[in-house]
Amino acid sequence: MTARSVIVIGGGTNGLACAHRLATAGRRVTVLEAAPAMGGGAAAAEFHPGHVAPALAHLVTGLDPRVSAAMALARHGLALSAPLPTTVLAADGAHRTIAAEGGGASGPDAAAWAALHRRLAAHARALAPFRLLPPPRLSRPAPGEALTLARLALGLRRTGREAFRDLLRLLLINVADVAEDELSDDLLRGALAFDATLGSRLGPRSPNSLILYLDRLAAGGTAHWPQGGMASVAQAMTRACAAAGVTLRTGARVRRITVTGDRAAGVELASGEMLAADLVVSAIGPRSTFRSLVGPAPLDAGFFRDAGHIRSRGAAAKLHLALTGMPDFRGADPRARLLVAPSVDAVETAFNPVKYGEVPDRPVMEIVLPSAHEPGHAPEGRHTLSAILQYAPHDPPDREAARARMLAGALAVLEDHAPGLGALVAHAELLMPWDIEDRFGMEGGNWHHGELAVERMLFLRPLPDCARYSTPLPGLWLAGAGSHPGGGITGTPGWNAAARIIETGA
Amino acid sequence: MNELLHFRTPLRTTPFHPRTAALNRLNRWSPWAGYTTALCYGDTAMEHSAIRNAASLYDLCPMVKYRITGPQAEAFLDRLTVRSVARLAPGAAQYTIWCDDEGRLLDDGTLFRHGPQDFLLTCQERHLPWLLDSAAGYDVAIADVTADVAALALQGPCAAWVLREAGFDVAALAPFRLADFPFDEDRITISRTGFTGDLGYELWMKPWQALPLWDLLMRAGAPRGLRPVGSEALDIARIEAGFLLTNADFVPADQAVREDRVRSPFELGLDWLIDWEKGHFTGRRALLAERDGGTSNWALVGLDVEGNISAAGSLLYLDRRHEAGHVTSACWSPTLKRSIALAQIRRPFDRIDRLWVEIYALRELQYAKLMMRVRPAPRPFFVHPRRRATPPGDW
Ligand SMILES: Cc1cc2nc3c(=O)[nH]c(=O)nc-3n(C[C@H](O)[C@H](O)[C@H](O)COP(=O)(O)OP(=O)(O)OC[C@H]3O[C@@H](n4cnc5c(N)ncnc54)[C@H](O)[C@@H]3O)c2cc1C
Numbered sequence: 098m099t100a101r102s103v104i105v106i107g108g109g110t111n112g113l114a115c116a117h118r119l120a121t122a123g124r125r126v127t128v129l130e131a132a133p134a135m136g137g138g139a140a141a142a143e144f145h146p147g148h149v150a151p152a153l154a155h156l157v158t159g160l161d162p163r164v165s166a167a168m169a170l171a172r173h174g175l176a177l178s179a180p181l182p183t184t185v186l187a188a189d190g191a192h193r194t195i196a197a198e199g200g201g202a203s204g205p206d207a208a209a210w211a212a213l214h215r216r217l218a219a220h221a222r223a224l225a226p227f228r229l230l231p232p233p234r235l236s237r238p239a240p241g242e243a244l245t246l247a248r249l250a251l252g253l254r255r256t257g258r259e260a261f262r263d264l265l266r267l268l269l270i271n272v273a274d275v276a277e278d279e280l281s282d283d284l285l286r287g288a289l290a291f292d293a294t295l296g297s298r299l300g301p302r303s304p305n306s307l308i309l310y311l312d313r314l315a316a317g318g319t320a321h322w323p324q325g326g327m328a329s330v331a332q333a334m335t336r337a338c339a340a341a342g343v344t345l346r347t348g349a350r351v352r353r354i355t356v357t358g359d360r361a362a363g364v365e366l367a368s369g370e371m372l373a374a375d376l377v378v379s380a381i382g383p384r385s386t387f388r389s390l391v392g393p394a395p396l397d398a399g400f401f402r403d404a405g406h407i408r409s410r411g412a413a414a415k416l417h418l419a420l421t422g423m424p425d426f427r428g429a430d431p432r433a434r435l436l437v438a439p440s441v442d443a444v445e446t447a448f449n450p451v452k453y454g455e456v457p458d459r460p461v462m463e464i465v466l467p468s469a470h471e472p473g474h475a476p477e478g479r480h481t482l483s484a485i486l487q488y489a490p491h492d493p494p495d496r497e498a499a500r501a502r503m504l505a506g507a508l509a510v511l512e513d514h515a516p517g518l519g520a521l522v523a524h525a526e527l528l529m530p531w532d533i534e535d536r537f538g539m540e541g542g543n544w545h546h547g548e549l550a551v552e553r554m555l556f557l558r559p560l561p562d563c564a565r566y567s568t569p570l571p572g573l574w575l576a577g578a579g580s581h582p583g584g585g586i587t588g589t590p591g592w593n594a595a596a597r598i599i600e601t602g603a
Numbered sequence: 604m605n606e607l608l609h610f611r612t613p614l615r616t617t618p619f620h621p622r623t624a625a626l627n628r629l630n631r632w633s634p635w636a637g638y639t640t641a642l643c644y645g646d647t648a649m650e651h652s653a654i655r656n657a658a659s660l661y662d663l664c665p666m667v668k669y670r671i672t673g674p675q676a677e678a679f680l681d682r683l684t685v686r687s688v689a690r691l692a693p694g695a696a697q698y699t700i701w702c703d704d705e706g707r708l709l710d711d712g713t714l715f716r717h718g719p720q721d722f723l724l725t726c727q728e729r730h731l732p733w734l735l736d737s738a739a740g741y742d743v744a745i746a747d748v749t750a751d752v753a754a755l756a757l758q759g760p761c762a763a764w765v766l767r768e769a770g771f772d773v774a775a776l777a778p779f780r781l782a783d784f785p786f787d788e789d790r791i792t793i794s795r796t797g798f799t800g801d802l803g804y805e806l807w808m809k810p811w812q813a814l815p816l817w818d819l820l821m822r823a824g825a826p827r828g829l830r831p832v833g834s835e836a837l838d839i840a841r842i843e844a845g846f847l848l849t850n851a852d853f854v855p856a857d858q859a860v861r862e863d864r865v866r867s868p869f870e871l872g873l874d875w876l877i878d879w880e881k882g883h884f885t886g887r888r889a890l891l892a893e894r895d896g897g898t899s900n901w902a903l904v905g906l907d908v909e910g911n912i913s914a915a916g917s918l919l920y921l922d923r924r925h926e927a928g929h930v931t932s933a934c935w936s937p938t939l940k941r942s943i944a945l946a947q948i949r950r951p952f953d954r955i956d957r958l959w960v961e962i963y964a965l966r967e968l969q970y971a972k973l974m975m976r977v978r979p980a981p982r983p984f985f986v987h988p989r990r991r992a993t994p995p996g997d998w
Binding site: 359388392393394395396397398399400401402405562569 | 733741885887
């Protein structure tokens with residue numbers, strides 16, 4: 098019998114993780130990637146002669162250990178830095194540092210921070226297994242699943258009655274309340290608020306914002322700089338896939354998923370080329386998958402409507418600066434993860450305008466200086482700065498004006514924290530959410546291929562009828578960040594999807 | 604008119620109201636889809652008799668009507684409904700149903716194909732949100748034209764005769780066919796469709812044509828006893844014909860509050876409508892699973908009821924003891940001289956001929972409890988060859 102063939106749409110880290118696992122299980126796998134290189138959000142781009150920046154993601158925070166091990170990413174060239182400490186920048190130079198592992202913080206609030214971290218990390222540990230598990234089916238769990246679910250639930254309960262109650266209370270709370278209840282140092286409060294809302298379209302006072310912080314901790318919580326930059330993650334994965342016999346095609350944009358009988362039968366490329374396969378796995382966003390690639394005809398009307406309602410408004414922008422020298426953030430270590438989030442209110446105030454399609458005056462941000470870690474990201478003596486800015490409107494009435502205002506605001510904030518930085522800027526590239534959509538195919542520029550929010554987690558992600566990676570259209574599976582457990586350079590959704598495909602014999 | 608004052612007229616009147624109001628000797632009205640319509644003009648028995656023995660006029664205006672047009676109207680309707688629309692020729696109509704994703708019935712209705720890209724869907728309940736949701740991705744336009752199209756049902760053995768007298772030659776019109784006819788410097792559409800299971804037609808016109816057409820038909824039909832009929836008489840005729848009525852025989856899935864009230868086409872005896880070969884339609888996968896898994900819980904059946912008391916609303920029992928279902932519509936059939944009923948029965952009791960119905964008969968302010976034997980009966984209860992004969996016979 099010939100091996101069953103699989104087409105994976107999208108060569109992001111999830112598509113690659115899925116492809117590798119399927120190939121290892123004996124499937125004949127082809128990855129189709131629209132861009133000239135694999136990697137998706139984990140790619141790199143030369144945005145100014147000699148200046149290379151991580152195209153989107155710049156730090157690894159939750160790479161799935163199962164993926165790194167099975168793909169032997171270290172052997173294929175991936176080396177992650179030791180966890181990076183975080184520096185919360187203060188305009189007066191009285192920065193706070195948060196230790197790489199999260200527990201220790203500097204400043205007057207060190208003890209309160211440590212206590213809060215201990216408490217939240219314990220909850221995160223109880224939740225972590227849920228991230229790795231394909232979402233259980235609640236109504237009719239299979240016997241094995243029911244057991245796993247029971248074990249995990251028991252795990253939660255075993256943390257003790259007080260801890261369990263605390264978790265239930267925290268699950269739906271907003272991060273601002275927790276920051277203000279438990280901490281008194283504005284900088285640490287700001288850092289907590291920033292990290293909870295990074296990548297979401299929630300402000301710190303939005304309900305349910307703390308669960309995203311727990312999720313971040315559950316995913317690992319530490320931030321790493323990959324040696325060679327983020328693209329090395331994609332490269333290592335690509336090499337692992339090639340070694341496993343996966344056919345990798347770049348410049349292959351899928352225009353349509355073809356359906357024969359009542360089954361996904363293959364794809365049509367933008368070039369008009371038709372490819373057939375026994376299974377089609379989409380590792381791009383679920384909304385684009387159903388609304389653009391499949392279309393309404395083979396789907397039920399209610400499902401198609403709901404797919405169109407997957408919230409996909411990105412709120413993060415990406416700033417790349419080519420600098421003629423090293424900026425001085427008032428003495429902060431340039432190899433740390435630098436945060437500009439001076440208080441809860443600063444984060445909330447940066448969030449407010451996007452609700453109305455407007456641009457904040459003073460965006461908050463996470464800054465990484467690739468060229469401070471190693472050569473290769475900027476010409477000798479020069480530097481490259483990569484920053485994730487929040488919050489950016491995804492579809493303002495005047496896009497160019499919004500981009501200009503966002504850039505001016507970001508540069509002003511940077512200048513305040515690194516006096517003289519403005520004079521070093523040789524070139525600035527600012528990717529707004531719609532640019533991210535155009536370049537990476539992420540709908541609305543959304544970090545998670547569809548907002549990660551309580552009502553769209555686990556068996557509700559991205560929609561109840563496709564939460565277990567299979568979809569209502571037989572032969573079509575999901576494997577990208579839009580599926581459980583969500584976005585980030587983790588490989589987890591792709592890995593889980595492959596597991597389900599193998600397990601169900603699809 | 605200020606739209607915000609709609610609460611001052613909770614019910615609208617139809618374009619025929621000036622005539623129907625004058626004729627409604629008992630002043631018996633009931634609300635139907637936001638309109639006031641006649642329940643009975645004077646004598647339900649006589650009105651029912653006109654349907655079966657002469658000719659009858661019924662004001663159909665409140666029937667909900669959607670006009671669906673555009674290059675992908677056919678593809679849209681093929682995905683919406685369970686029957687093949689591609690096989691429905693222009694100038695033809697079909698009875699049809701549509702379901703939600705879970706394969707539960709949303710409504711039934713009649714689909715008229717006026718042209719390759721021009722359809723009229725008529726039904727009992729409003730469905731615009733669902734139709735619009737279903738239209739996402741299709742090049743179609745959907746408009747609620749309920750108030751823009753006035754409609755009359757002309758039913759009964761003499762219906763074709765009345766139309767001919769009125770100047771409309773419908774002799775060539777076969778069942779479930781429609782055609783346009785000139786009238787009053789414009790046109791009307793006449794379809795050979797209806798809700799009585801008898802020879803009959805439905806006439807579709809612009810609202811301003813309503814009164815002239817009514818007057819013309821009433822004049823032309825007088826020699827053969829044409830009379831206006833109310834909803835009570837029509838309901839008896841439709842039960843005799845075995846037709847389902849939305850919100851009487853089933854609850855539309857989007858309206859059901861109770862989880863166990865929704866029904867699939869299999870559970871309503873409507874699965875024969877499903878075209879499994881035509882490609883995907885909403886609910887198909889759920890229905891296929893139900894078919895292959897045999898997971899239907901209910902059956903809709905016709906019943907003959909012992910005695911002459913209507914069994915409407917009664918509970919059914921297996922061996923007089925175990926509750927097995929309930930009657931959804933029932934009447935004493937004047938045509939058949941039998942008490943008949945439509946009922947939902949929990950499977951597999953629909954296959955066990957040991958069913959009884961418990962009727963509470965009101966007799967001078969006191970209920971008498973009757974336990975009557977019921978027997979499965981084929982639907983339609985009333986069948987007559989004149990319904991299909993083309994050209995229609997001269998009665
Ligand atoms: C501004 C920003 C900053 C971020 N920073 C970080 C970070 O620092 N750390 C982190 O962990 N995460 C970060 N993320 C999130 C992370 O980038 C994504 O969650 C992650 O890339 C999702 O991986 P994926 O494999 O599911 O999809 P993607 O990485 O989006 O990959 C999908 C791939 O599919 C391709 N594609 C799309 N459409 C088609 C088509 N029709 N045919 C063929 N190919 C197609 C795309 O080109 C792309 O390569 C960031 C996100 C944003 C928006």
